Ligand SMILES: Cc1cc2nc3c(=O)[nH]c(=O)nc-3n(C[C@H](O)[C@H](O)[C@H](O)COP(=O)(O)OP(=O)(O)OC[C@H]3O[C@@H](n4cnc5c(N)ncnc54)[C@H](O)[C@@H]3O)c2cc1C
């Protein structure tokens with residue numbers, strides 16, 4: 001049972017986002033980079049599966065030099081191997097280029113499952129997983145919150161509006177992992193120390209035959225902060241809550257026309 | 260630009276509202292050159308009505324193996340329709356199904372995709388999309404770098420569905436090469452007849468300020484009076500007060516109702532990521548400095564247990 005886990009490093013979700021000088025990317029000064037939260041579910045699931053059934057977990061990322069920290073984090077939590085495709089991470093959100101790079105990087109590797117996060121927090125695309133599955137020629141199940149892996153096949157639960165789809169799939173397959181699947185572990189100090197000595201396989205993106213700029217299928221024209229919101233109507237309701245409630249409902253009815 | 264093909268989602272032969280929104284938006288950009296594609300089993304009648312929302316042609320993939328969703332099966336149907344219609348763009352609604360299918364189809368077609376789009380504009384023969392990134396802390400304006408067709412998923416409840424009248428020619432898609440390895444065996448209803456937050460027009464959400472699971476009853480009463488759904492913050496979900504399907508935010512659902520009422524929710528950035536595109540936002544919180552007030556259109560500073568019950572009474576009076 002070998003698992004490949006695709007991880008992306010993203011700004012800590014509590015980061016203040018500022019626009020960079022080119023007006024198309026964020027200003028990276030002071031940003032703390034973390035493994036995208038959904039990728040933690042993917043890694044945890046792979047670790048639990050291989051702990052129960054044997055086999056290896058390989059963490060893969062495509063990104064600039066700083067992305068190595070994400071791989072060290074995966075190694076510290078228990079992944080056996082790590083692969084770093086070094087490149088510019090294309091443009092923010094160019095999911096198809098990322099999927100093509102990952103598909104190339106996986107060529108010749110043996111796996112039963114490829115696990116991704118449901119969404120890279122930042123790009124907010126939820127696209128790389130299904131695209132990668134198509135390029136690898138394997139089935140995928142997206143938004144997985146429940147998983148049982150058998151011999152050569154799996155059954156998974158995927159959340160949809162008002163229900164859950166019960167999916168059965170042959171393996172190899174790709175899964176995109178959602179909150180609810182498991183509780184991700186933290187790296188223990190011992191793991192962190194050991195991870196420093198584990199090797200990381202490095203691949204230059206150009207050596208995969210992909211030209212990040214020329215092969216783009218997504219181009220950011222501009223990046224902006226949300227327009228400032230005009231100040232709302234805030235009613236002080238401590239002394240007369242019932243009066244405040246009546247006033248609010250009236251405003252929602254007459255001014256906002258929301259009820 | 261030339262035509263747009265819109266993927267139409269159905270459940271039990273009933274067309275989803277979000278798909279009609281996508282269809283209407285397509286008609287706004289492509290005029291008369293809008294086609295639709297729908298997949299399922301026994302769905303013939305559902306297809307005919309799409310003309311009223313601007314489709315001139317509807318490709319129907321009707322097959323027992325397509326009764327329930329699969330990315331591979333539905334993807335094959337969309338790819339066949341793309342072959343037949345040769346559109347410049349393919350639209351999906353950003354539902355659970357659309358968000359899963361669009362990227363798989365895009366890769367099959369050898370192109371990229373634009374996800375969760377909240378506004379679209381035409382620039383020459385390309386569509387330019389505005390989409391939230393970094394959990395809504397920024398907005399990117401992006402295009403497909405010239406690649407065609409442009410694959411685009413539209414955030415539900417942001418674009419208006421418009422009945423314009425008209426009728427569509429129905430074309431059966433034959434010769435589908437269906438090889439489905441990830442098979443949906445069953446769609447289990449977990450809603451218990453309740454409205455899903457992702458589809459509700461009004462949402463009343465509760466957070467840690469509710470202090471316990473039993474107090475979701477307070478929130479539910481207001482939701483019921485308004486004909487809406489109950490939402491929750493992650494803190495309330497993680498405490499086990501209410502199931503995850505109610506969670507709004509980055510690790511929950513992204514919603515854009517006409518009215519979103521947050522009671523006892525501080526307004527953490529990860530919560531805002533899921534609801535900041537709501538049309539009218541109302542906050543009830545006893546802390547005047549709670550960040551939720553910064554994005555609220557209306558708010559009451561006060562104890563929710565004193566404020567919500569009289570709100571229910573006032574709403575009932577209106578309905579009265
Ligand atoms: C990776 C990641 C993903 C996350 N995803 C999500 C997500 O999807 N959704 C989400 O919601 N959060 C998410 N969070 C968590 C988020 O950061 C906050 O912790 C969470 O939203 C807080 O929930 P809350 O507002 O209910 O609780 P709190 O922040 O504790 O706020 C409670 C509020 O209730 C008010 N209050 C208390 N008593 C009363 C009363 N009697 N009357 C009126 N007001 C009262 C308080 O003033 C306070 O503002 C995520 C966090 C991380 C790190």
Ligand SMILES: Nc1ncnc2c1ncn2[C@@H]1O[C@H](COP(=O)(O)O)[C@@H](O)[C@H]1O
Nearest residue numbers: 006008062116117119120125126127128
């Ligand atoms: N640069 C990358 N390197 C490795 N995996 C990635 C990368 N970008 C995205 N992924 C994977 O794809 C998932 C979805 O990302 P996205 O489509 O950007 O929302 C992530 O959770 C990761 O598992």
